[in-house]
Amino acid sequence: MALSLFRRYPMEIILVCMYTYLMFSAPGFATLDNQMNVLRNITMQGIIAFGMTMVIVSGEIDLSVGSGVAFSGCVTAWIARALTDTLGPWPAITLGAIAAMVILFLVGVLTGKVRQHFNMPTFITTLGLLTVLSGAANLITDGFPITSFPFQFNFLGAGILFGIPFPVYIFAAVFGFVYFLMNYTSFGRALYAVGGNLEAARLSGIDVWKTKTLALGITGVLTAMAGVLIASQILSGSASAARGWELDVISAVIIGGTSLFGGKGTVRGTLIGVLFLGIIVNGMTLLNVSEYWQLVVRGGLIIGAVLLNHALDRSAKKH
Amino acid sequence: MSAIIETQGLTKIYGNVVALDDFSHTFEPSRIHALMGKNGSGKSTLVKMLSGVTQPTRGNMMLDGREVSFKSPHDAFEANIVTVHQELSLVPDLSVTENIFLGRLPRTRTLGINRINWGQARRQTEELFARMGLDIDPKATISRLSVGQQQTVEIAKAMSFNPTLLLLDEPTSALATKEVEMLFGLLRNLKDQGVTMMYISHRMSELAEIADTVTVLRDGQHVGSIEMGASSLDNVVDMMFGDVARATRPARNTAIPKENPILQVKGLTRAPVFQDISFELRRGEVLGLAGMLGAGRTEVLRAIFGADPYDEGEIIMDGQRVDTPAPGSMVDLGLGYTPENRKEVGLVQDHSIHANLSMASLSKLAPHGFITKAVEAPGVAKQIEQLQIKVDSPALPVSSLSGGNQQKVVIGNWLNIDPKIMFFDEPSRGVDVHAKQQIFQIIWEQAATGLSSIFVSTELEEMLEVCDRILVMKEGRLLGEIDPSRTTLTELYTACMEGL
Numbered sequence: 136m137a138l139s140l141f142r143r144y145p146m147e148i149i150l151v152c153m154y155t156y157l158m159f160s161a162p163g164f165a166t167l168d169n170q171m172n173v174l175r176n177i178t179m180q181g182i183i184a185f186g187m188t189m190v191i192v193s194g195e196i197d198l199s200v201g202s203g204v205a206f207s208g209c210v211t212a213w214i215a216r217a218l219t220d221t222l223g224p225w226p227a228i229t230l231g232a233i234a235a236m237v238i239l240f241l242v243g244v245l246t247g248k249v250r251q252h253f254n255m256p257t258f259i260t261t262l263g264l265l266t267v268l269s270g271a272a273n274l275i276t277d278g279f280p281i282t283s284f285p286f287q288f289n290f291l292g293a294g295i296l297f298g299i300p301f302p303v304y305i306f307a308a309v310f311g312f313v314y315f316l317m318n319y320t321s322f323g324r325a326l327y328a329v330g331g332n333l334e335a336a337r338l339s340g341i342d343v344w345k346t347k348t349l350a351l352g353i354t355g356v357l358t359a360m361a362g363v364l365i366a367s368q369i370l371s372g373s374a375s376a377a378r379g380w381e382l383d384v385i386s387a388v389i390i391g392g393t394s395l396f397g398g399k400g401t402v403r404g405t406l407i408g409v410l411f412l413g414i415i416v417n418g419m420t421l422l423n424v425s426e427y428w429q430l431v432v433r434g435g436l437i438i439g440a441v442l443l444n445h446a447l448d449r450s451a452k453k454h
Numbered sequence: 455m456s457a458i459i460e461t462q463g464l465t466k467i468y469g470n471v472v473a474l475d476d477f478s479h480t481f482e483p484s485r486i487h488a489l490m491g492k493n494g495s496g497k498s499t500l501v502k503m504l505s506g507v508t509q510p511t512r513g514n515m516m517l518d519g520r521e522v523s524f525k526s527p528h529d530a531f532e533a534n535i536v537t538v539h540q541e542l543s544l545v546p547d548l549s550v551t552e553n554i555f556l557g558r559l560p561r562t563r564t565l566g567i568n569r570i571n572w573g574q575a576r577r578q579t580e581e582l583f584a585r586m587g588l589d590i591d592p593k594a595t596i597s598r599l600s601v602g603q604q605q606t607v608e609i610a611k612a613m614s615f616n617p618t619l620l621l622l623d624e625p626t627s628a629l630a631t632k633e634v635e636m637l638f639g640l641l642r643n644l645k646d647q648g649v650t651m652m653y654i655s656h657r658m659s660e661l662a663e664i665a666d667t668v669t670v671l672r673d674g675q676h677v678g679s680i681e682m683g684a685s686s687l688d689n690v691v692d693m694m695f696g697d698v699a700r701a702t703r704p705a706r707n708t709a710i711p712k713e714n715p716i717l718q719v720k721g722l723t724r725a726p727v728f729q730d731i732s733f734e735l736r737r738g739e740v741l742g743l744a745g746m747l748g749a750g751r752t753e754v755l756r757a758i759f760g761a762d763p764y765d766e767g768e769i770i771m772d773g774q775r776v777d778t779p780a781p782g783s784m785v786d787l788g789l790g791y792t793p794e795n796r797k798e799v800g801l802v803q804d805h806s807i808h809a810n811l812s813m814a815s816l817s818k819l820a821p822h823g824f825i826t827k828a829v830e831a832p833g834v835a836k837q838i839e840q841l842q843i844k845v846d847s848p849a850l851p852v853s854s855l856s857g858g859n860q861q862k863v864v865i866g867n868w869l870n871i872d873p874k875i876m877f878f879d880e881p882s883r884g885v886d887v888h889a890k891q892q893i894f895q896i897i898w899e900q901a902a903t904g905l906s907s908i909f910v911s912t913e914l915e916e917m918l919e920v921c922d923r924i925l926v927m928k929e930g931r932l933l934g935e936i937d938p939s940r941t942t943l944t945e946l947y948t949a950c951m952e953g954l
Contacts, residue, residue, distance in 0.1 A: 321820040328813055331802035338761055338793055338800075339814040339867065340785030398804055 142447055146392065146407045146440065154414060161421040169417065171300055175293075177413035178306040179204070179361040180380055181406070184387045185313040186354030188405045190257075191388055192317075193350045194330035194397030195250065197243070199261040200358045200384055202268035204377035207235035207362030209272040209281065212372025216283035224285045236359040242268075243355030247348025257351070265381065272374035280371040292368030302364050309357060313402045316353075326350060330397025386433070387412050390440040411436075458483050459504070459619060459650065464513035466499050473499040475674040477513070481667075486641060486651045488665035488682070490694055492913075496674040497654055501621050504652070505537040506530035517618075536617035538608050540624040546597035551579045553596055554611045582614055587643055602633025609640060613649075620644070620651045626660060638664050656746055658687055658951040670694055687952075691944050710739045710922060714773075716906045717875055719758060722767030727753045728930040731767070735875065735908060740901050742921030742938070743910045745950050750930040751910045752794055755877045759791045760784050772874065785814060790868030792861075794880040794910070800864040801852050808834050808848040810863050815870040837866030841896055858889025865896060876900070876907040882916055894920050914946050928953055 141148055158165045183200050190197050214231030215224065222230070246260045275281075294301040317323035325346040328336040337343050366372050391408030393400025412433065419429045459481040466474045474496040481487050489497040502508045504515065506524030514521050517533055524530045530537075544553045552559070555575050562571040579592040588610060590603055599607065605625055612620060622641075626634045641651060641664060653665060661668060661682060669679040670693040677693045717735035722728065728750035735741050743751045757764040760779030769776045771787055781791075793799050801810050812819065812830040819829050834848050841862040845855065852863055861881055868876060878897060882890045897907060897920060909920050917924055917938070924936040926949050934954045936946060 319826055320823050321816040321825050322823060324809070324812075324816055324825065327805060327809065328802055331805050332799065334799040335802050336813070338759075338781055338791060340782045341813070341816065342782050398802065 142450070145443055145447055146390065146404065146411065150407055150411050150414070153411075153418070157414065157418040157421075161418050164418055164421050169421075171295075171298075173413050173417045174303050174306075175300040176417070177409050178300070178302040179364050179377075180384050180387065180412075181306050181409040182309045182357050182361045182364075183354065183380070184384045184405050184409050185309055185402050186350075186357035187384050187388050188391070188393055188400055188402045189313065189317065189326055189350040190347075190354050191385075191393050191395060192330045192397060192400045193326045193347045194333065195257040195347055195351065196385070196395070197246070197257065197261045197351060197354050198381050198385075199242075199264035199268055200354070201377050201380040201382075202265045202272065203239055203242075203355065203358040204362040204365060204380060205374050206268040206272040206275075207232075207239055207359035208366035208376055209275045209372040209374055210235040210238065211363050211366050212281035212283050213275045216281055219283065224288075228284065228288060232359070232363045235362060236356045239355035239359040240352045241355075243351035243353070244348050247344065247351045250347065251344040269374065276372060276374045278374065280369075280373040282371040284367070284370050286370065288367050289370055290367070292364040292366070302368075305360070305364065309360070310402065310406060317402055322346065322349065327398055330399075332398070383412065386437045389437055392440075392444050408440075458516075458518055459652075460516040460519075462514045462516070464500070464503065464515065465511050466496075466503060466508065467511045472674045474503075474671070475676075477671075477676050479669060479676065479679055481650065481652065481669075483650050484645060484648045485666040486645055486653055486664055488661050488668045489652060489654045489671065490661070490668055490690060491671035492694060494673075495671040495694075497671050498623070499674075500671070501537070501623060501652065501654060504530065504619070505535060505621055531615070534616065534618040535621065536612040536615050536619070537621040537623065538612050538625055544596045544604060544608060544611075546595075548596060549592065550590060550594050550596060550599075550607055551575050551592040553607060554579055554582070554614050556611075578614075582610055585647075586610060586613060586640060588640070600633065602636060605633070605637060606640060609637075613644065618650065620649055622651060622653045624654055624656065626655060626657060634660070658690070658948075661690065662687065672696060688944070688948070691947055695943050695947070710736050712736060716772055717758075718768075718770040719754075720768040720770070722754065722757060722764055722769070724753070724757060724762070724764040726930065728757075728927075731932050733925055733932065735906050736923075737906055738901055738904050739906055739922045740897060740920055741906075741908045742917040742924035743908055743927060744914060744917050744924050744936070744946060745927035747912065748929075749927040749950070751927055752879055753930075754927075755791065755879055755908065755910065758784075759789060759877060761791070782817075785871060786817070788871070788874035789877070790814065790871060790873040790875070791877040792864045792868060792879060792881055794883065796857075796861055796864055796883070801860060803853040804851055806849050807838075807843075807845055807852050807855070807863055810852045811837055811848070811866050812870060814867050818871055833870040837863075837869060840869075841866050842892065856886070856889070858885040858892070861885050861889070861893060862896070865893070869900070873905065876905055877910075878907055879910045880912065881909075882911060882913065890916075914950065915943050918943060918946060926950055926954060 163169055187197060187200070211228065211231035214234055215227045218227035218230060242264065246257055246264065249255045249260050250257050290301060292302055296304065317326065325336065325341045328339065328341055329343045329346045333343055365376050369376065387408035388400070388405050389395065389408070390411055391400070391404030391406070393404060415432065415436065416429060419432065462478050464474060464477040465472070477500065489500065491497045499508070503510050506527040506529050509525065516522065522533055524533070545556065560571045560574040560578070561568055576592050583590060583592070588606060590599070590607065596604060596607065609625070625637060645651065665682050667679055668682055668685065668690055670677040670690060672694060714737065715734035716737050720732050722731040731754050743754070745751050753762065756762045758769055758779065760781050760783065769779060771789065776787070797803070802813070808827070808830065811834045815833060816825065819825055819833070837843065838845055838848065843859050843862045843866065845859070852860060855863065865881065881893050885893065897909065901907060909917070911917055918941065921938050924938055924946070926933045926936060928950065933949070936949065
């Protein structure tokens with residue numbers, strides 16, 4: 136009984152155990168302030184991770200999201216600076232945010248088209264884009280952060296509403312949106328079919344390229360949203376923001392049980408993965424674990440989670 | 455370097471299936487021995503035992519009067535028995551020389567460093583080619599060669615081991631006529647050098663040309679071995695099929711209207727795979743597309759379905775011209791296709807039976823893109839019941855089902871779109887006898903409700919059993935039409951082999 140429960144919810148159970156342990160051993164972990172702090176810290180990577188789940192389930196990957204976040208923050212700040220005088224600050228910022236989302240959506244679509252027509256693995260295209268977008272962000276900002284936002288803009292990324300950090304609401308909304316997409320739309324079903332067996336999906340009349348391209352496009356939009364949130368949090372558009380996030384995001388998706396080969400994975404799992412990473416980082420910091428050791432532990436976690444999932448899969452097949 | 459191969463009571467049993475039963479025969483040296491038989495007749499089993507891939511359940515094999523027993527392919531290799539398999543086993547991005555000496559390139563020591571002696575490797579390759587009378591550049595990359603040349607390299611590689619017995623498993627299945635000529639020249643040359651060969655092929659017409667003797671197997675039994683010179687092809691076909699009577703099929707309502715066909719195909723061509731294919735599919739009929747492997751049957755079906763492109767031709771479905779067929783739009787028009795390789799492309803193996811049963815009907819069930827499991831459930835339940843799919847729960851992965859039930863899931867997936875036309879490509883492959891009958895039953899029942907379908911099977915007796923009308927294809931061309939109720943298996947087989 137206990138074993139079958141563990142087989143069904145392995146990461147959830149480990150998460151609960153870890154949480155309980157930290158509650159009693161990490162000083163300050165159980166305070167409400169700290170809990171909110173954890174939540175705020177995971178929202179932005181989490182928002183992207185939900186989109187990344189769709190991309191990876193469809194059998195592709197997006198390595199460019201780290202630079203995408205920085206780029207979209209810079210685009211928003213740059214447009215806000217250019218238009219605030221004529222339109223006023225809020226329309227200018229809105230326009231900037233929309234522009235960032237549209238651009239990253241189109242970049243995602245382009246990645247999908249290149250995959251379709253030139254059979255170029257998204258691993259390569261988005262690896263290139265990681266550098267391209269970072270360069271573009273630096274071009275826009277000239278290497279210095281653009282501080283064009285009014286201080287009230289800080290609310291979006293750092294404000295508190297009804298006792299909960301504001302970005303957490305966005306995080307929850309995006310989770311709900313992606314959960315709905317993946318479970319209650321034919322697009323969501325197609326994602327799994329395409330990632331599970333591309334040719335079988337194609338022969339069933341599913342538009343396999345549209346499916347993959349849309350997943351990449353949506354992830355672009357979510358990346359831009361995270362970029363706007365972080366720009367709000369630091370009140371500037373900075374080209375050096377979010378460096379290395381792509382690996383954290385992919386780690387969260389993988390820890391959540393999504394297969395890099397495609398066809399398998401849930402956004403609920405990704406939510407667990409995101410919480411898992413956030414809590415372990417916070418807990419280790421409170422326990423005064425050195426930052427270097429934290430890196431070692433986080434890396435080990437990814438490997439351990441995948442090994443565990445494989446082992447459970449194998450034992451499930453025997454039963 | 456030639457050998458006498460002798461078998462005594464050679465028997466192989468898998469579970470409760472006797473794949474080869476008490477096979478005793480002497481294969482004389484320096485000759486080409488053809489092995490003939492339908493699928494599952496035991497010829498592959500025999501070759502596998504001779505090449506050490508599997509071990510006999512009982513019985514002996516003797517090489518030059520010495521008893522041998524092969525625990526692994528390596529042992530057979532040591533005894534100078536070399537096999538050329540149907541699938542090429544060359545590394546496409548390496549050179550001809552490197553492929554021939556893969557894993558055993560000659561080495562030399564220079565300044566204490568053990569290095570590959572490329573010069574020697576090339577010289578040995580050139581010598582080998584000269585001996586075999588081949589004109590292939592040893593430096594060429596394999597992927598740049600034609601399939602025929604690649605097959606030749608494969609045989610050259612086998613020859614570099616100086617085999618006393620060369621086993622050839624359908625070496626011509628991927629070759630064009632000209633390349634086959636070249637290959638036969640090579641084989642005759644090898645025979646003159648004293649190599650004994652065993653040759654498996656489904657192409658009857660090749661026998662007279664290349665084989666000295668023919669050994670026929672049927673259902674694991676050794677029917678007989680004859681000298682090719684003293685026999686005719688009809689004789690061999692009779693030996694292969696025995697006295698099977700005309701296949702039995704249920705009385706079908708034969709009121710199939712000739713006019714107003716549901717599908718018309720005119721001059722469909724994709725050179726060089728198929729050419730000028732024109733036919734009509736009548737309403738409510740089961741039309742067979744017969745032919746040997748490589749005749750182009752599957753390719754024609756895939757082109758009509760839009761899975762592969764074609765060069766020219768016209769497809770008219772239900773009176774409506776289809777300009778650029780694609781799977782998505784053809785499904786919308788009511789065409790379904792169960793692919794021949796069910797395991798690889800018919801199903802998403804890791805996914806649930808539920809998901810696999812509603813894959814093709816997604817857009818139909820969710821016109822606005824929104825869907826729930828509850829919306830899909832009736833279709834899933836209906837097919838499980840109607841097709842009698844044995845499942846504990848539709849939530850289980852489809853890979854947990856037997857071959858027959860998996861095939862029913864593939865068919866059910868398509869029936870859920872309420873198709874007007876179905877293409878059944880090898881629906882009975884890898885399916886047990888009982889499930890096979892059930893699948894035929896499904897096809898007939900659907901036909902009775904007005905579904906028109908095209909049926910393809912490598913097993914010709916199935917074609918005679920299932921179809922109302924059979925079109926015969928050979929080498930990418932449509933040869934003509936056969937009435938299954940007036941045709942024997944031997945006649946159909948000969949038609950597929952030799953033409954009408």
